Amino acid sequence: MPVSRLDAEDCGFPHFRIRSPHKDQQPKIFDFSSHYRAAEALKFGLSMSEPGFNIFVLGLDRAGRMTATLDYLNKAMEERSAPDDWVYLNNFSRTNRPRPYALPAGEGRKLLSAMETLISHLREAFVSAFNAPAHLTETQTQTEEARTQLREKFDALREYARERGLDVQENEKGVMIVALNEEGEPVSLDEIPKERRNEAEDAFEEVAEEARKTLLSTRDLEEQIADTLDSLRRGAAKVVLKPRIKKLRDKFTSPGLKAWFEALEKDILDNIDAFEEASDQPAIESGDGKIPETVDDRYAVNLLIDHSRDKCPDVVLEPSPSYDNLFGQIQYRPMGGGMHPHFSLIKPGALHRANGGVLVLRAESLLEHEECWGFLKAALRDREIRIEETHKGGPPTAGAPEPRPIPLDLKVVIVGAPKFYYTFFSLDVDFRNHFRVKADIDADMPAAGRNISIYTGLLRESALARSGIPVDNGAIRQLLGQAARWAGERDKLTAQIERVEDVGIEAGALAKSDGRESIRAADVRRAIEERRHRNSRLEDRSHERVQRREILIDSYGAVVGQVNALTVLDYGDHAFGLPARVSARSYVGSLGVLNIERMVDMSGPLQQKSVMTIEGFLKSRFAQEFPLSFACNVTFEQNYGGIEGDSASMAELCAIISAISNVPMRQNIGITGSMNQFGEAQPVGGISHKIEGFYRICADQGFTGDQGVIIPQANAENVVLREEVVQAIRQGKFNIWTIEHINDAIELLAGMPSGDRTDGQYPTDSVYGKAMERLRKNDLILRDRYAYPPRAEM
Helix, strand or coil: CCCCCHHHHHHCCCCCCCCCCCCCCCHHHHHHHHHHHHHHHHHHHHHHHCECCCCEECCCCCCCHHHHHHHHHHHHHCCCCCCEEEEEEEECCCCCCCCCECCCCCCHHHHHHHHHHHHHHHHEEEEHHCCCCCHHHHHHHHHHHHHHHHHHHHHHHHHHHHCCCEEEEECCCCCCCCEEECCCCCCCCCCCCCCCCCCCHHHHHHHHHHHEEEEEEEEHHHHHHHHHHHHHHHHHHHHHHHHHHHHHHHHHCCCCHHHHHHHHHHHHHHEEEEEEECCCCEECCCCCCCECCCCCHCCCCCEEEECCCCCCEEEEECCCCCHHHHCCCEEEEEECCCEEEEEEEEEEEEEHHCCCEEEEEEEHHHHHHCCHHHHHHHHHHEEEEEECHHHHHHCCCCCCCCCEEEEEEHHHHHHCHHHHHCCCCCHHHHHHHEEEEEEEEEEEECCHCCCCCCCHHHHHHHHHHHCCCEEEHHHHHHHHHHHHHHHHCCCCCCHHHHHHHHHHHHHHHHHHHHCCCCEEHHHHHHHHHHHHHHCCHHHHHHHHHHHHHCCCCCCCCEECCEEEEECCCECCCEECCCCCEEEEEEEECCEEEEEEHCCCCEEEEHHHHHHHHHHEEEEEHHCCCCCCCCCEEECCCCCCCEEECCHHHHHHEEEEHHHCCCEEEEEEECCCCCCCCCCCCEECCCCCHHHHHHHHHHHHHHHCCCCCEEEHHHHHHCCCCCCHHHHCCCCCCCCEEEEEEEEEEEEHCCCCCCCEEEEEECCCCCCCHHHHHHHHHHHHHHHHHCCCCCCCCC
């Protein structure tokens, strides 16, 4: 089977043909082929008016998913008209249940201004109306008439008393009945002669009864007079108020406002006296809660949402979706020695601001406020926004507003990494009902044509905007090469363009510090190297331990049962390769391959699967005539943190074959790659880091010219190496071999043929031949010397 060697030109940064965007075309992230599927999904989701077609945009971090999504949504909203304003107005019949009203955009502020003007003018207009000559004259006439009638009733009562030898007098305590002597002077009953005392007492009771009747009729008369005066005041106030209310009713014709204006007129007439109080003094009982309020408060317009300056719906990004931030809140203010809520203190949330448009949420932020997730789903289900008083951690306030809900009509767009979508949201049945549109951003894109043109344009824009200097073509090629390295494929670019832009920004800062007027390729390379240096402390410490022989890795010699496997360590901000020594020790037995990591629970299921795959391959090669008669312990030396994955399965097999055949394996060659039961090499991840990790070991221990790594042929297009490694390959110091089958790896490591089966036998001078000979001897030992029964084959 063919073994190929990669040339230096096949390992370094790819050379892309730079294509600039058309001068009239503004490059956009959603124009990438990697983002096109997501753009179509967004377009579809926004076009659906039915509930439930909300959108989840998922893509890798730094892929411009939020920037591009917001840009797309803002552009889409430009084609729509501004949504309605929303106001909360007092519900005079139930003041703790304020009602929301929708008005055309801009009308809410006009209503607010009109109501403020109305209340201000009414104060003066009522005073003028009540001080008008006609009103004063009529009031005085009615008052005088009432006084005359009251005097006549009192005089009649007094005459009634005098006829019976008594008198009725008025003082500050009310009406008092007194007796009279013969001279007509008031005296006490004791001073009345005994012969007249009984008669006086009877007369006293009669007069008292008559006085009671007179007082009752007097009160009725006073109530009538009060009603008359009140009617006069209401009539005068109505003359002032009615045309003003009609003007408002004619100007603001939104549904529901006609009835509210009628209720407003009645309530003002019921509270005329409050307009004569100082504007900052509570004058009206608010109703259900009996909390006093001013005229300005009672007739306030709470302009909850104001679109007077908007031409289109809002795209609202809520960074912290707590309950208050999403649904709004009712604030409190000091009044009467306590803290009291009021409908005019209802504040909107992000759902109110985005109503009629789009609400954008970050998935990770929503998970931080997981308690709000249920409220959000309920709002989407019921299509209304409810503001519920949270009582600020204490008992509810009596009479606290319970605002009626506002109808909800918007799109919710959640933006986040795939892990959030697949591990939380997609497992929620309600989520699938409310977020039916998935806008999936691919992790990479083909490095050709339109993608190159857009990528180049965005990189140039970003560098110029951030550093103030242009970027030349050499620097662009270097940035595109880094994008290919991060994509892990030579013919693709990572969709994480913001990550690449960051390198360009850093390169721009370096170029400016050196006084250059443009960003060059050298600046980009320096920025990449400095970034690597900042993040590589753990990598440097790990390789330092190899140099000090604390970690045993050799890049020279040959050892039986020992192979250098290539691994990757990823700490999030920095990934690097570090070889791991795989060792195998074989002995007579029938237990097969014993994975030490598995036996001590330090391996994951994929690594355990790879060991079973190796056993399948060994049985197919060596157990066709007799059972696989051996036992072999295999392990990753100095592994203290566990291991997972199958990318070392070829290395493990080579170590096992070496241990069985007693053929030494070269230590100057590292190997990575997965394999199947047929021995075919399968691609693995992190290939560039793995190569560079073994390269560094060789560089530290000294180049010999025959050092290098073995990788699957399928990984050849994934190799994008740093310039230092490329130069070593060009100078013949380091090698990369690609293989398609495990036999090729064995031959490279053993320096001898692996062996082809002929007539059921392997050549004796081949690796497999030596292994077969050893296994045959093991079988004889088990059968003859120990009378060991054959192992049952599964």
